[in-house]
Amino acid sequence: MSKINITCIIVDDEPMALNLVESYVEKTPFLQLKKKCGSAIEALEYVKENPIDLLFLDIQMPDLTGLEFSKMLPKETRVIFTTAFNEYALEGFKVQALDYLLKPFDYAEFLAAANKAHTWFGLIKGNIEQQITKEKDFLFVKSEYKQLRIKLADVLYFEGLKDYIKIWLKDNPKPILTLMSLKNLQEELPETQFLRVHRSFIVSLKNIDVVERSQIVINKQRITVSxxxxxKFLDFIQNNSL
Structure with missing residues (x-):
């Protein structure tokens, strides 16, 4: 099984609480802290642009509570609530929180909750090759009034052009053009096989030839990772490096 690393942010309007949880995260090898936020609104702006695995999220905050914020998160993002009010425990689990830490909590309690997250993400991220065998291996796309069956194994990358997508395939010098947005396409693709690296590109992870600084080379085509x-791309590289 590949090494599991969990990206996380901490959200709390109390600076002392932020610093305490940060110290706990730094002690935990599989957690990677990406940001500390003093409000749910600040965190909301961050997660819109930056995919995150896990939030350590306070509940009682001004303007936007942690419970309200948790309902706005992408379905793949998970939450561990941190709060001084135990009456929110039931509501926390209703929004599928992984755990609920009642302040004040020590590192042992924090680690127990973090380990729950590690187990959960291990099931999701764990054995990538086994997951791939269970996923669909083709898509039908409409092109020139025909429905073309595209083998995902043959795809090098997808290139977005406003309302259209170019599908670049192995051993095919010309791309297939289809009317679709990259956002809609991304929702249909297996996450273990394809990754969006730019507003205009989704790449096949297994067909990457070279990674050089902030660029990917696939079939002699250079694609910048924005x-x-x-x-998320750096997580992929780290999880698949010797």
Missing amino acids: EQYKP
Whole structure:
């Protein structure tokens, strides 16, 4: 099984609480802290642009509570609530929180909750090759009034052009052009096989030839990894490096 690394942010309007949880995260090898946020609104702006696995999230905050914020998160993002009010425990589990830490909590309690997250993400991220065998291996796309069956194994990368997508395939010098947005396409693709690295590109992970600084080379084509998508790409590289 590959090494599991969990990206996380801490959200709390109390600076002392932020610093305490930060110290706990730094002690935990599989957690990678990406940001500390003093409000749910600040965190909301961050996660819009930066995919995150896990939030350590306070509940009682002004303007936007942690419970309200948790309902706005992408379905793949998970939450561990941190709060001084135990009456929110039931509501926390209703929004599928992984755990609920009641302040004040020590590192042992924090680690127990973090380990729950590690187990959960291990099931999701764990054995990538085994997951791939269970996923669909083709898509039908409409092109020139025909429905073409595209083998995902043959795809090098997808290139977005406004409302259209170019599908670049192995051993095919010309791309297939289809009317679709990259956002809609991304939702249909297996996450273990394809990754969005730029607002205009989704790449086949297994067909990457070279990674050089902030660029990917696939079939002699250079594709830049933009800052917005770099954290998830760097996680992929780290999880598949010797």
